[in-house]
Amino acid sequence: MCIRDRYMGLIEELRRTEEYKEAAEQESERNLVQAYQERVLDGVTEALQGTVVAETLDKLSKELVKYKQERKIAAMVKFAERKRRMREAEESGRRQAEQLLREREDRLFRSIMGTHQGTVDSYLSAILSETLDKATTEQAMKEANIKADKLNKLVDAIENSMNNPQQVIKNIVSSFLIPDIQRAKLEKMGNVGSN
DSSP states (O other), X not given: OOHHXXXXXXXXXXXXXXXXXXXXXXXXXXXXXXXHHHHHHHHHHHHHHHHXXXXXXXXHHHHHHHHHHHHHHHHHHHHHXXXXXXXXXXXXXXXXXXXXXXXXXXXXXXXXXXXXXXXXXXXXXXXXXXXXXXXXXXHHHHHHHHHHHHHHHHHHHHHXXXXXXXXXHHHHHHHHHHHHHHHHHHHHHHHHXXX
């Protein structure tokens, strides 16, 4: 609604008072109409001022409400931001603590695994050494038995040949004669070489 439409009645009243003023014949009527016209004009002015003041106050009230809401929202945003930062700091601290715990557990696990590995290595080394000792002992015994069997057969063969008296005499004679024959050959070769 336009201001002109709102105050149309007052504007019409001002026009009528103007007409009355022109139509008035006496000075007192003119003064009376003039005073009435001033009152109507003051009323129109006051109504216009009241409208402007009311609109301004309404606008300022709305701006104040808007400002309060903005401040309230800004405070809520600050509070939410601070709360978010605190949660992030807590989460960061928790992650850091978990990381330290995980590293400690990893070191402990590696230490335990190193101990277990050393124990397993020494156990396997002992078993391997014991097995190797047994195997070498068994192998040495087998070889000794085989050699003993061969030597027994050889000794038996020698004893058999030694129990024969003709063979014993033959061996004794050959052991005396063969070295003499070889010595004589060597002397003969030495004499031939010196001539």
